[in-house]
Amino acid sequence: MAPIKESDDHDSEFFKPADAFFSAYGHLGLTYDDVTLATCYSEVLPGDTQLETTLAEGLTLNIPMISSDMDTVTEARMAIAMALNGGLGLIHYNMSEADQLAEVSSVKNNVHGLIQNPAKVTADQVIGDVLHLIEKKRFGFSTFPVVDGRGKLLGLLSGHVVKPRYAKRKVAEALTPRSQVHALSKKELGGDPIARADRFFTDHPGIHKLLVVDEEDRLQGLFTMSDIERINQERNAQFKPARDASFRLICGAAVSATRNAFGELDRKRILTHAEGLVERGVDVIAVSTAHGHSKGVGDSVRMLREAFPRLPIIAGNVTSAAGVEYLAACGANAIKVGQGPGSICTTRIVAGVGIPQLTALYVASRAAKKDRVTIIADGGITKSGDMVKALTLAHAVICGGIFAGCPEAPGEVMEIGGKPYKQYRGMGSIAAMKAGSAARYGHAPDPGRKVAPEGVDALKEVTNSLDRVIAQLIGGIQSGMGYLGAANLSQLRDNARFIRVSPAGQREGEPHDVVELKTGN
């Protein structure tokens, strides 16, 4: 472990380790911006730091980031991108159980680089329909596979003929017929589909799309040359994708403590659903509710633990040591901490309840250490510096808002005043509860009944791709670790020393007295 020089008594008088610091502030709830971390003697270069974290036996992430189980944040596309970056996506439950199973399957069956459900056209359409589709969906490409009603490949419609001058022509007349189109079967892709596709593009100059079919020649997906080239560049990345023992991407799914018409826990429904998730290869189930220190959540966790003794279980949310102890005793491995810190949360305003996040994390972390479970900081993270502070106490972070503007998040882009936005809403907002999440907040699913929303319906500006957002965040975490002389996250937790910042101290820490051209984070 990197040496910490604490010879200077002056330092230890001002910069305190977690126990001493938070005990001294027992009368005050603190959150990320209320504190800053002191630097330590370091022999660690940021780029050499390791971000691996183990949340439970059988659940290790290569970066400590999880995308939130919210209906405007995590479906299969986000979960795939999170796992490819080394993290984890938790598929939300504001959809039918069958749909959630399908989302999990889509992550677990993802072949990296293979576009599994490519845009396609049918032979009876006219080119004008295809042009309309491109405009409506804002596609940046104009070559499409052509399929029949059963998904069987009929040919390829090349971008060369998708022009207004041919608008009235039928796709059937303009397509390149199946006999002249290259396609591989899924089996032919072998153990390393990227290498196989790469070889294909080298062997076929001028061809930029490789179609993949099943035994009955039905379209299963396609590779594009530009994707393969990008993936090959990324293969040398420091943080590898998070995969299971069978080399499939990892995926989590959230469930709620669902109740039946009599208000009792619907044990059969929860168990049947969990069985379906496990059958599809889910790596972790998260019992996600606003109040985890409650009988319904505890009973659900206990039931799942009995049914699946080795399955990693996340449960929450809590903000007390007693809450952590309770869920740990019920069988949870990792416990979500956070009530009201989220960017779309109104729990503290509506219910008058919740603990500022850093104090909640400290209290929870001490119980977690005793009970040998891990904690996950859920909500309120707006910058990489918050992540560094969270990771001095927690084993991972869950983020919603930071990822909600990425193209990988569900939802359409809308333009307001010339700027692109995506919807981001609290799972306790009226709209989300109507769509199914009421149980998370302890309300009946009946949308006609009066409920008190605990979240808002909001917008996020569209951001870069998740890869780029995560690259920035990782860079920040690694810088923080370098300053603290921490080569890994365990050393970060050991080395952290805190000091409270004054409002003026906080202003000093942000760009000031300049005209800012571009924000860094």
Ligand code: XMP
């Ligand atoms: P961020 O700050 O990352 O927070 O946007 C995401 C987390 O907020 C929680 N969440 C809610 N909390 N009312 C709440 O009080 C809500 O409607 C709501 N929806 C989500 C959740 O823990 C999520 O991960």
